[in-house]
Amino acid sequence: MRVLVVEDEEDLRYVIAAGLRNAGYAVDAVSDWPDADIMLDLAPYSCVVLDRMVPSGDTLYALQERRRRGWTTPVLCLTALNEVPDRVDGFRSGADDYLAKPFAMVELVLRVGSLVRRAPERLPVHLRHADVELDEARREVRRAGVLLSLTPKEYAVLRQLLLHRDAVVTRTALIDHCWDEMADPVSNVVDTVVAGLRRKLGAPALIQTVRGHGFRLTDGANPS
Structure with missing residues (x-):
């Protein structure tokens, strides 16, 4: 299964990609939403790990727009914004899960696996x-x-x-x-x-x- 990571912090992007690859996923990683938007139209992804704040701005707006067009790929939102209103905004915009920074890599891998299994195709455990x-x-x-x-x-x-x-x-x-x-x-x-x-x-x-x-x-x- 293939995962897209959108994270502007280079070191963190590398760590996330490496952790997911070690768990058996194919991983593409980009630093900003415009690149992610192109990748999402080119390849079939089982999940997207999406940093909320990237150089082009708050990705929730772009996520919301894709959801309006019927896009159903599971999204795990990463952010340092972890107050209740922030999490509510994430879910209302179409995020399937929300993980605050800093986080444990093992938890991120487990959450990605859970999202993939809960996807529309209902992959079995x-x-x-x-x-x-x-x-x-x-x-x-x-x-x-x-x-x-x-x-x-x-x-x-x-x-x-x-x-x-x-x-x-x-x-x-x-x-x-x-x-x-x-x-x-x-x-x-x-x-x-x-x-x-x-x-x-x-x-x-x-x-x-x-x-x-x-x-x-x-x-x-x-x-x-």
Whole structure:
């Protein structure tokens, strides 16, 4: 899943992006709303982490305008303005959650995860296929009850395959949802991550390559 971070403080922007990437999210990060406005029209985001005060002004006005146009992406508003009237203004303008600065990174990651799961598509907390189980709340993956140690990208790719386990997931879709704007769509980055994921999942193989299209999950009876 892909998250957009809008934060004008460079150090804080870096910390937030790094923390979310470590949790398995693809992250794009910008410093002001005009850049964010462009990014939101270019890529599918599961959540936006939005600093309220940026160089172009209070982002609540821009958020309110997007909500009026039917935009439904969950938004976590970050701000040093944490009085009750400030929080009320945030929610009335379309924010889904409100987190005051300073904050703990672990709390931000949990809040983003909660917003993603509460989004219109209602992503499940637990995903299962054959003997593989993914627990989104704990960020854990098990096969036949054995806990697996996956990288953030391996976790993100497996989550996308599990979410669409009855369909072929294209390389383009994986790039869109599991990588940020710095990913090279013509490189073999997806194949490299899938190869590592296959090794860690072990036998029988569950990920099948559909040549010219992408990948899909199998029941383990047909090797990839």
